Amino acid sequence: MSMQVDNTSTSSVTFGELGPTTSLQLMFAKLQLELAETAKSQAMDKMDAISKAQDEQKLVSKLLNEARQAKADAKNGNSSDITTTYYTYDKDGKVTGSYTETAPKGKDYNPMSNEMVKYMDEHGLAYDKTGDDHMHTEEEWDVAITALEGRLEELGTNTQQEMVYIQDYMGQYNSYLQGANTQISNSNQTLTSLARGQ
Numbered sequence: 001m002s003m004q005v006d007n008t009s010t011s012s013v014t015f016g017e018l019g020p021t022t023s024l025q026l027m028f029a030k031l032q033l034e035l036a037e038t039a040k041s042q043a044m045d046k047m048d049a050i051s052k053a054q055d056e057q058k059l060v061s062k063l064l065n066e067a068r069q070a071k072a073d074a075k076n077g078n079s080s081d082i083t084t085t086y087y088t089y090d091k092d093g094k095v096t097g098s099y100t101e102t103a104p105k106g107k108d109y110n111p112m113s114n115e116m117v118k119y120m121d122e123h124g125l126a127y128d129k130t131g132d133d134h135m136h137t138e139e140e141w142d143v144a145i146t147a148l149e150g151r152l153e154e155l156g157t158n159t160q161q162e163m164v165y166i167q168d169y170m171g172q173y174n175s176y177l178q179g180a181n182t183q184i185s186n187s188n189q190t191l192t193s194l195a196r197g198q
Contacts, residue, residue, distance in 0.1 A: 025187040032180035036173050043169035046162050053162070057155045063116050064148040070110040071141035077108050084111040086134065089118065101133050109137045112144065120144065125151055 082103040087095045103111050112120075112127065112134040120127055125147040128140035136144065 023187055023190075025183045025190070029180040029183035029187070032176045032183065036176035036180065039169045039172040039176060043166050043173065046166045046169065050159055050162050050166075053155050053159050057152060057159070059119065060148055060152045060155065063113075063119060064145065064152060066113060066116060067141055067145045067148055070112070070136065071138050071145065074108055074110040074136060074138045074141060078103055078105050078110070080105050082111055084114065084134070086114050086117060101135060103135050107135075109135045109140070111135050116144070120147065123151065 083100055084102075085098055085100050088097040088099075090096050101111060103109055117134055119125075125144075127134075127144040127147060128136055130140065
């Protein structure tokens with residue numbers, strides 16, 4: 001999707017610079033410029049949201065790859081003890097404590113990383129909680145993988161929808177600017193005609 005702002009017809013005049021006026025054309029131009037600014041602001045907000053969603057998509061992709069590798073590793077069993085430290089967080093995301101879990105050598109499961117546990121808990125994503133730990137067998141990893149795949153798809157769908165909104169806001173922005181420039185031009189022509197006594 002390509003987005004363009006039509007700057008060819010934009011005026012260097014902002015709605016604040018037009019000042020008080022009784023000219024209907026200039027009043028309408030001021031309104032058009034205010035609406036253009038609103039549309040621009042809404043588009044910028046959507047762009048910020050897309051940027052954050054893209055950062056999250058990268059993280060989810062990383063966690064998904066990690067889960068797939070852990071599933072493959074669990075199939076082969078541990079070649080040594082695997083000890084993982086997990087952290088507990090308060091509602092603001094600050095660490096409030098820690099604990100460790102160990103997957104003994106030779107067992108057919110691998111632990112989730114602390115980063116994965118934190119992300120999945122924060123977003124309410126499902127993972128197997130059998131045994132009240134974060135050690136997963138090959139089959140148990142399927143639950144986490146499915147949840148992460150679903151989240152990645154959801155983020156992609158949301159981003160596409162936000163892009164549609166941005167295109168709409170940019171269209172409004174261009175339309176309002178063009179309308180304002182037309183009204184300013186008409187007002188200038190009227191003033192020129194009056195000055196010439198026509």
